[in-house]
Amino acid sequence: MITDILIAFTDWLGATRLTAIVAGHFWIVPALQTVHLLSIAVVLAGAVLINLRIVGLVERGQPVGAMLDRFLRPIAIGVAVLALTGVLLIAGEPTRALFRVVFWLKMALILAAVSLTWSHRISFRAGRSSAAGAAAATPLRKSIAILALLLWLAVIVAGRWIAYVEAWPGAPA
C-alpha cells in the first residue's frame, strides 16, 4: 500500500523537469550535498552549544535564555535549508531514499530532535536579562538536553546509512 503510493509518487517526480535538471549536470548533486553538509554544521554546532550549556559544560557565564536567543534561529534556518536541499537530492534520484526504512527513521528522529530542542523555551523564556532566562536547569531539563543532543547525532548517522542499506521488498530496482 505505502509502497504503491511511493511508486506512484516517484514515477511522477522522476518525470518532472526538476529530476531532469538535478540529474542532468554532474556538479549539481555534490554542490547540493556540500550545502546540505554546511547546514548540518550550523544545526549541530547550535544544538551542541545550547544543549551542553543546559547541562553546564560550556558558556556557563551566559544565561540559557540568551543562548536560545542566539542559536535557535540559525538552527531553524539550517533545518529549512536541509529540507530544501534534501528534497532536491531526492528529486535527483527519486527511488534512492524513499524506499529505505532508515530514511523514514531519520525523518522521525528529526521531528523528535527539533521538538526537544525547542521545548527548552518552556523552561527558559526569551530575553537575556529576564529571570526565567537565567534560571538554573532542572535535572529533567538536563536529561532532555542530553537526549536532544543524542537525537541530533542519530539523525546524522541515519542519514549516512541511507547510502548503505537495502531498499525494502517490493521497491523499484
Added chain:
Amino acid sequence: MSLQDFAFWLSETRLAIALTDSEWAFPAIESLHVIALTLVIGSIAIVDLRLLGLASKQRDTGDLIAAILPITWLAFGVAAISGLLLFTANPVSYSENFYFLGKLSLLAVAGANMLLFHRFAHRQLAVPGALAPKLSGGASLTLWVTIVAFGRWIGFTL
C-alpha cells in the same frame, strides 16, 4: 617517502584489509567523520562570524574564542583520526585524487591562517575597527566552505 609510497604500504596493512572486509566499519567511521567535521566547521563559523562582526555581537570575542576552541579541537581530533581511517580503507585511490590532495593543501592553509590569527590578529581584538581579525575570519570561513566542497567532490571523482 612520497604520499603514493605511503599509500601503497598502507593499503597492505592488516588495518586496511580489516576496513575493506567489514560491511559496517566504513559507514560507521564516515558517520563519525561527518559529526566531527560539521562540528569543526560550525564551531569555527561561530568564531569567524563574530570576528566579522556579523553574529554574537554582545559577546566579548576573546571570551567566545576561549569557550568555543576546546569544542573545535576535540572535534578536529576526531575528524583527523576518522579521516585517516577512511583514507586507510582506500589509500591508493585517495592519494591520486585531485580533490583529496587539494583538500589536504587547503587544510594546511586553514591551519596557517589560524596560526597567524593567534600570533598577530588576536592582539588586535580590542582595537575598534581593526582589519586583521576581520580578514582572518573571512579567510577562515571561505577556506572551510571550500574544504567541505572538495571533500564532497572526492566521492564523485574517485
